[in-house]
């Protein structure tokens with residue numbers, strides 16, 4: 098990542114039918130960063146991302162993307178953006194190579210033949226170049242979609258829930274590719290509901306009801322929320338889980354197999370609870386650092402009001 102931000106926006110606002118679906122949104126995205134946009138359905142993630150990249154004109158606000166004004170230089174930005182939507186939108190009755198060649202033509206890519214060959218090699222698609230896109234598995238289709246949106250060598254990549262419906266191995270492989278692109282300086286904006294996508298991001302912005310509630314370095318988000326966590330193991334964990342959910346000091350209980358991660362925002366109250374529950378020795382209570390996983394579940398659980406003051 099370099100010092101000059103890839104994107105800086107302030108006060109971005111969009112209204113539909115008199116309702117602000119994005120309300121005074123500010124953000125800076127470092128170049129080469131993977132920036133995740135999280136939030137409930139309809140919270141305004143896609144609308145925000147599209148405005149940040151000059152794909153949609155805001156009703157208010159301003160900003161720059163890749164050095165261009167998002168209000169007056171949208172065409173210049175668009176040339177430099179690759180957009181991977183959730184829906185596979187390539188031609189199923191063309192081969193992988195034909196699809197890439199077609200997209201390269203559309204973008205007027207110079208030295209098209211070599212560029213297509215490089216794209217096939219980069220994403221491990223060369224062996225399947227003559228296979229029809231319609232016969233590919235979900236993971237390979239997604240790889241092809243990524244190759245297609247990178248064919249014109251964009252500086253900015255937009256991903257809309259990129260690994261929805263793809264198996265875990267393919268998801269990991271996909272994220273390896275995204276990391277490589279980021280290391281090469283490509284900035285990546287990802288809109289997602291999925292924890293395993295969120296934890297791949299360097300930075301996170303959480304949006305609800307059109308407002309940004311929190312944003313920052315992903316690993317610092319738990320601390321920004323002020324989340325404290327205990328790891329609990331022992332007998333009859335299901336019964337304990339049910340009891341803990343009734344406790345006021347407990348904001349969240351997340352179960353990972355036979356282990357509970359018990360989190361709260363009031364450290365003293367949670368410590369007291371842990372001491373009380375740990376006294377009879379039937380469960381082991383250990384303090385653990387709250388991780389993005391807990392924070393993500395907490396955020397998605399709609400516990401927004403408790404940390405609204407921490408928004409940056």
Ligand SMILES: Nc1ncnc2c1ncn2[C@@H]1O[C@H](COP(=O)(O)OP(=O)(O)OP(=O)(O)O)[C@@H](O)[C@H]1O
Pocket residue numbers: 113114118136137138139140141142143144145288
């Ligand atoms: N062109 C449009 N006309 C009218 N309303 C729209 C339009 N685009 C989006 N909206 C509304 O704006 C709100 C925000 O939508 P947006 O797609 O940005 O949310 P999102 O967080 O990306 O949702 P999801 O996670 O479901 O994709 C929603 O209520 C949506 O219905």
